[in-house]
Amino acid sequence: MKYDVVVVGGGPAGLGAAIEAKKTGLEKVLIIERDRELGGILNQCIHNGFGLHEFKEELTGPEYATRFIEMAKEFNIDYMLNTMVLSIDKDKNIIALGESGLIDINSKAVVLAMGCRERTRGAIDLPGYRPSGVYTAGAAQRFMNMEGYMVGKKVVIYGSGDIGLIMARRMTLEGAKVEAVIERKPHSSGLTRNIVQCLDDFDIPLLLEHCITYVHGKDRVKGVTIAKTGKDKRPVEGTERFIECDTLLLSVGLIPENELSMDTGINLDRRTNGPIVDNRMQTNIEGIFACGNVVHVHDLVDFVTRESRIAGRNAALYAMDRSRKDKSVETKAGNGVSYIVPQHIDLGSDEEVNLFMRVRDIYKNKKLVVKCGENVILEKKRVHMIPSEMESLKLNLDIIKNLSGNIEVCVEGV
The missing domain is CATH 3.50.50.60 (FAD/NAD(P)-binding domain)
Known part of the structure; x- marks a missing residue:
């Protein structure tokens, strides 16, 4: 079996990535899901509160998932249920176990969207x-x-x-x-x-x-x-x-599901327990991307969807040989910050970059400061920050183009 992009996981991250890959212009996109239906954890989240950012309305988990499942079907995206991915090699050859036995799949690009599990x-x-x-x-x-x-x-x-x-x-x-x-x-x-x-x-x-x-x-x-x-x-x-x-x-606590990632040789961040990625959501292995809770645990599914679109679009561009890689800089979590995703920023990026992070403690009337060396390139005041709620900072293209080295984000007093 041959596909342009194979997405491992049929939850919100996997659905979003597959749909975006299809929208970008690919014909052959496949979702592999180990459960009996698409939707992932959303199927059991019958409470409301989902979709406020994505759809500007309040949905239950199944309602949010259904919208993406219907889109996947409209785009004629192939999917396999009750199927477990056993291995992925660096050439994007996949071995999976389904109801009919072992399946060999060759893909031009792979998106990891396995989510996380409970401690x-x-x-x-x-x-x-x-x-x-x-x-x-x-x-x-x-x-x-x-x-x-x-x-x-x-x-x-x-x-x-x-x-x-x-x-x-x-x-x-x-x-x-x-x-x-x-x-x-x-x-x-x-x-x-x-x-x-x-x-x-x-x-x-x-x-x-x-x-x-x-x-x-x-x-x-x-x-x-x-x-x-x-x-x-x-x-x-x-x-x-x-x-x-x-x-x-x-x-x-939740732990990103990365046994498959480790077996593939993908480098993990010990702070997030997820793959180290760049702003295209690409891992250290070219052509293998990751998004959602497998990268870091999100507090809102809307942010998972936003991240999945980046991974899906760039996986499609890679599969079409339209992806280009430039020199990159690293992002570093400084004083008061636990981690930052993405861990690398490609200086040839043609779009804004959102840095996602969590703070270490409860802070009031502080500011998040982004530094490149000794130079402050961005700062945002925050009235209230807590570790349970993810923070984000947007770096526009002007900032990215003028980066001269690695950047650090820290919490400083106002």
Whole structure:
């Protein structure tokens, strides 16, 4: 089988990239999806809040996904479901396993859009037995929203990621009692709007700087012991208390799915756990691009779509031998900034570049400053910045053309 562009993953990133590749002028575009349907994680996100940037209206996850699925079908984009990509080599030869067996595919360009997965109990070394009733928040969401299974009646949520916050509201609406959301950090890991709409509106307590020290129960969860955490992030002796519950949901972080990327020889950024990319979303292997949560975890699906268009368009240009590469400069996360994507900027770029980043702490009345050497080339004031909400800075063509070296982004006082 031969294709111009093969997209690995049929979620919002993969759909957006495939559609953009087709719009750019390619005939043969393929999406490979390991699940039974297109749409990815959006299919189980039945709450609204999607599409405000992309469509200027509020949609549910399935509604947002359906719009792109319908576009993919209108553009006659091929797709394979229930198919797992096993390997990709540097010549863009793909081996996949589908319902009919092994499939060999040759592609001129590849877009990686595998998304991310949840951090599990094993990854956080949670003490206690291994009873039933412990779920990741995303697994509980799928059980409830797609399978119609109520996972519990008395719930504690560990971690304040967005899926955990949304599940606090979802379970409350279904009649469960959410006892508390426990967060080790001094600030929430989720969006401010989800704190308000999912916790405050339902009087669900958020206990910051707390941790779970033990999970009780052998057959089924009976409860958890929690404690305050000190400056060293460890439990403070004497602050322990028991909370009775029959269900524990974990919302303790997301990890980009990059086992396939590593096997292919793609360089990963240890801060994002995703591929190192340039402003065209191209990895260190020419012709292999990446976008969405496989690169870095986004807070809004609209930003995933924006990024996927860049990857899809440039993958198409590469497949048509219309891609040109110039000298590039690196982007560096300075004081107060955790990471920056893209990590490289091609100086021959013919379009503006958006730098996406997250800050390390809560900052008020500060500014994001972009420096090239000792020269300040851009600065933007921010009234409020928190690690859970992604920041972006736009570099116009005039700035890019005049870059003389690597750039650094840092947080400075106003």
